Amino acid sequence: xxxxxxxxxxxxxxxxxxxxxxxxxxxxxxxxxxxxxxxxxxxxxxxxxxxxxxxxxxxxxxxxxxxxxxxxxxxxxxxxxxxxxxxxxxxxxxx
Numbered sequence: 367x368x369x370x371x372x373x374x375x376x377x378x379x380x381x382x383x384x385x386x387x388x389x390x391x392x393x394x395x396x397x398x399x400x401x402x403x404x405x406x407x408x409x410x411x412x413x414x415x416x417x418x419x420x421x422x423x424x425x426x427x428x429x430x431x432x433x434x435x436x437x438x439x440x441x442x443x444x445x446x447x448x449x450x451x452x453x454x455x456x457x458x459x460x461x
Contacts, residue, residue: 400408428436
């Protein structure tokens with residue numbers, strides 16, 4: 367079964383363009399890189415890529431109203447989390 371989103375070989379958008387190496391070569395290079403470098407080096411790099419993808423996904427097909435609703439939900443959740451941290455006797459500073 368093929369993935370209908372994958373372009374056919376030779377069509378526009380495929381990875382066989384000489385200017386763009388195939389994805390598997392990029393994956394192999396990344397695997398070699400993370401074997402040669404500690405997580406403290408490649409971890410922030412990977413986080414930046416993932417965070418960029420998340421931000422791009424958030425920006426697609428979201429109305430202004432939906433965006434505001436999501437922000438309000440996040441603010442409320444963060445507010446509850448902050449409140450529960452201050453109410454937790456194990457987390458409060460001893461006086």
